[in-house]
Amino acid sequence: MNADNVVIDAGIPSPADLRAVLGHFATGVAVIAAHDGTRPMGFTCQSVVSVSLDPPYVSFCPAKSSTSWPLLRRTGTLCINILAEDQREVCGRFAVSGGDKFAGVEWSPGANGAPALHGALAQIEASVAVEHDAGDHTVVLARISGLRATEGARPLLYYRGGFGGFAG
Template identity: 75%
Template sequence: MNTDNVVLDSGPAALTPAELRAVLGHFATGVAVITAHDGTRPLGFTCQSVVSVSLDPPLVSFCPAKTSTSWPLLREAGALCINILADHQGELCRQFAVSGADKFAGVDWQLAANGAPLLAGALAHIEATVEFEHEAGDHTIVLARIGALRATEGAAPLLFYKGAFGGFAA
């Protein structure tokens, strides 16, 4: 199927997941690893649906899959860190996308001020707490209040586009 010329006009009921991926994959997104610490161990998962929601109050949103086994554990922990990945962190992204693995094996991290893992080398870190969750099809929309944030200058973002990772060139 040539996805460059996909025209979908048969109504939402006829759309397939493959068609949605083919067309919505044309929207490049940044990639993040959402982390928390439950007092015993660090937890985390890869997420590409992070978006700024509000400046006042400071809110961000992300959307974990309902099938995620990690998200319920992070929710219980409470304090989160959204680690915005840099273009050299594709392997780290893949590591945190694997279910059931020791996601932190070989990963350089430290605790952020809110107690969530802050991943070394990330482009930016956003410390947040969950304010609200909303059911949304096969995902959950999470709204989180930002408590602290920081960014690293000079690095470029890891991007996800049409099913592949890449970087940004100005």
């Protein structure tokens, strides 16, 4: 074994062990956004996954420490903006708490009123259907009501604690 290998003994892995091993799974990066009738809100999320084609469901997992998710949850309608490779700055802006995350970010209301970010690789409009307690996160199941995608752009990826693109 080389020095880069992580070996987990039997038992419950530590959060550091989980990050070290699960970080080897590259994920896309999204901004989950909503509008409360007064202002747009959003947060960065990399735990978006397709759940069901019929009926159409998607899932994502906000941290319980998130100050944004409780505000978005109240609206009931969301736009999951899948970020393109050139939107690393947008990702960083929505990953921090507080401030006006939408300042300088171009967006338009989607069919459900939630913010669709300009330049995003894809948008998934959805409504919150079910939430499930899952340790330090919440699993959100959302029913899809609309979809859009941009051909030719490349995704922003998160891998082993860093951001990059897809060269394939």
